[in-house]
Each structure stands twice: as C-alpha cells, then as structure tokens.
Amino acid sequence: MVTSDGRRIECRAVIVASDLPSARELVTLPERESRRAGAVYFSTDKAPTDSRLVILDGTGKGPVLNAAVMSNVSSSYAPAGKHLVVAALPDVIDGDLAAVARTQLRTWWGPQVDAWVHLRTYRIAHAGVEQRPPFHPKRNIALGNGVFVCGDHRDTGSSQGALFSGRRCGELVAGALA
Ligand SMILES: Cc1cc2nc3c(=O)[nH]c(=O)nc-3n(C[C@H](O)[C@H](O)[C@H](O)COP(=O)(O)OP(=O)(O)OC[C@H]3O[C@@H](n4cnc5c(N)ncnc54)[C@H](O)[C@@H]3O)c2cc1C
Structure with missing residues (x-):
C-alpha cells in the first residue's frame, strides 16, 4: 500500500x-x-442532567430528535469547566436551528435553557446514508x-x-x- x-x-x-x-x-x-442532519451546541454552567445517555424526544414531535450532555461523558469536551450540550435534529428546517432547539429543550428542562450560550450550529451534508x-x-x-x-x-x-x-x-x- x-x-x-x-x-x-x-x-x-x-x-x-x-x-x-x-x-x-x-x-x-x-x-x-446522503441523509442530512443538524447539530446545535450550547455551553452552560450547570448540566441539565447527570445522565451520560443520549436522551430521545419521547413525544415524536421533534424537531430535536435527541440531546446529550457531552461533558458528562468526558470533562475534556468542555475544557473551560463548563458543560457542553448538543441537540441533533434534521437539517430540513429553514431558519435558526439554535432557536428551534432552544424552544423545544425548554419544554424538557425549563427556563434554565434560556441562559445557555449558543456555541455552534452545524448543518451536516452527510450525516449518514439514506x-x-x-x-x-x-x-x-x-x-x-x-x-x-x-x-x-x-x-x-x-x-x-x-x-x-x-x-x-x-x-x-x-x-x-x-
Ligand atoms: C448529528 C448526528 C447525530 C447522530 N446521532 C446518532 C445517534 O444518536 N445514535 C446513533 O447510533 N448514531 C447517530 N449518528 C450516526 C453515527 O454518528 C454514525 O453512524 C457513526 O459515527 C458512523 O461511524 P463510522 O465509524 O462508520 O464513521 P465515522 O464516525 O464517520 O468515522 C469515520 C472516520 O474516518 C475518518 N476519515 C475519513 N477519511 C479518512 C482518511 N482518508 N484517512 C483517515 N481517516 C479518515 C473521519 O475523520 C472519521 O473520524 C449521528 C450522526 C450525526 C452526524
């Protein structure tokens, strides 16, 4: 080779x-x-949960399909001593994916979500194969x-x-x- x-x-x-x-x-x-996806990252002082699991949208209404606190898996994902939260959703929505995600996650974790700092939004052209x-x-x-x-x-x-x-x-x- x-x-x-x-x-x-x-x-x-x-x-x-x-x-x-x-x-x-x-x-x-x-x-x-390819199947497209969006990923929205937030920084927060306090994790909304101690869980290391991917948390699914049990309502099936979306558009956020799941969310995870990455810094619960490894603190190295948030080296500044904060917490890192990611929400995954289909990249088929026009407009501000972060605002859409925040609105939905507020229904999961309440008003603490409003204090989260939006870090990045990725629209991923190849998130997987169709x-x-x-x-x-x-x-x-x-x-x-x-x-x-x-x-x-x-x-x-x-x-x-x-x-x-x-x-x-x-x-x-x-x-x-x-
Ligand atoms: C936003 C999002 C959310 C997801 N959520 C879930 C979920 O909740 N549950 C689930 O089961 N799956 C989920 N997936 C899908 C899951 O991430 C993928 O199915 C899985 O990561 C695929 O693993 P892989 O090893 O096949 O490929 P990848 O994870 O893509 O790894 C391939 C690696 O190859 C490297 N690479 C590419 N070209 C080269 C090269 N020439 N030389 C060396 N290295 C190279 C890349 O940098 C990459 O690190 C999600 C995907 C996305 C994008």
Whole structure:
C-alpha cells in the first residue's frame, strides 16, 4: 500500500474504515444518497442532567430528535469547566436551528435553557446514508486483493451499525489471514 505522502507499507490486508464519501475517494463503491442532519451546541454552567445517555424526544414531535450532555461523558469536551450540550435534529428546517432547539429543550428542562450560550450550529451534508425501504443492511465488505471496507454504510446508519460492520470486517480479515 502507498500512503498519500508516498510511504510504502507492506501488508496483507488494508481496511478502509471511514464514512462513505471518504471511502469512495479511496476505493470503488457505489454512490448512495446522503441523509442530512443538524447539530446545535450550547455551553452552560450547570448540566441539565447527570445522565451520560443520549436522551430521545419521547413525544415524536421533534424537531430535536435527541440531546446529550457531552461533558458528562468526558470533562475534556468542555475544557473551560463548563458543560457542553448538543441537540441533533434534521437539517430540513429553514431558519435558526439554535432557536428551534432552544424552544423545544425548554419544554424538557425549563427556563434554565434560556441562559445557555449558543456555541455552534452545524448543518451536516452527510450525516449518514439514506436507507429507505427496501433496505439491505449487510453490504459487501471484501473488495478483493486484500482490501476490506467497514463503517455504518456497510450495515445500518448508526453507531451500532458501525460497530457491527467493524466486527464483521475484523472477523473476515482474521479468517482470510489465518
Ligand atoms: C448529528 C448526528 C447525530 C447522530 N446521532 C446518532 C445517534 O444518536 N445514535 C446513533 O447510533 N448514531 C447517530 N449518528 C450516526 C453515527 O454518528 C454514525 O453512524 C457513526 O459515527 C458512523 O461511524 P463510522 O465509524 O462508520 O464513521 P465515522 O464516525 O464517520 O468515522 C469515520 C472516520 O474516518 C475518518 N476519515 C475519513 N477519511 C479518512 C482518511 N482518508 N484517512 C483517515 N481517516 C479518515 C473521519 O475523520 C472519521 O473520524 C449521528 C450522526 C450525526 C452526524
């Protein structure tokens, strides 16, 4: 294998473990439609919850689908000693995603949300691959000549799908090299 800076590495297998658009720059894979998403980040002195979990919108009304206090997972996500809250929502809304998110999160955590400082809003063009029915999650991970590929685009568009494809890929490579 030859890296982009010209180094030659002798190996029996190469695993391309990236998002689909990046993988397609390195190996031949069919194009697939991307699903867009928005992510809004807030800073706050006080976390609205001690939970380390992703908190889902149980009403199903949205548009915020889930929120998480990232600094509960690791304080390094808020090095200034604050808390970092992120809200994820579809990037199909015109206007100010931060205002929309704040309005909804106020119904979860009350007026403390008004004191949160908006840090950044990202509109993410490729948040994952589109997976409308009919959907076949187990995609090919062995491209031949010792090249393998893994990532959520090989299974389901989720952390679980990414991990599952990684295990599938690892087991196949181990078997191929045994
Ligand atoms: C806003 C948002 C919210 C989400 N919420 C959830 C959720 O609540 N639950 C859930 O299960 N999933 C969620 N997801 C989806 C989840 O994040 C992805 O499915 C998962 O991260 C995919 O993992 P991956 O390892 O396949 O790819 P990625 O996490 O995209 O990792 C690929 C890595 O490859 C790197 N890379 C790219 N090109 C190269 C290169 N040439 N060389 C070296 N490295 C490279 C990238 O920098 C990146 O770090 C969310 C996604 C977004 C965007």
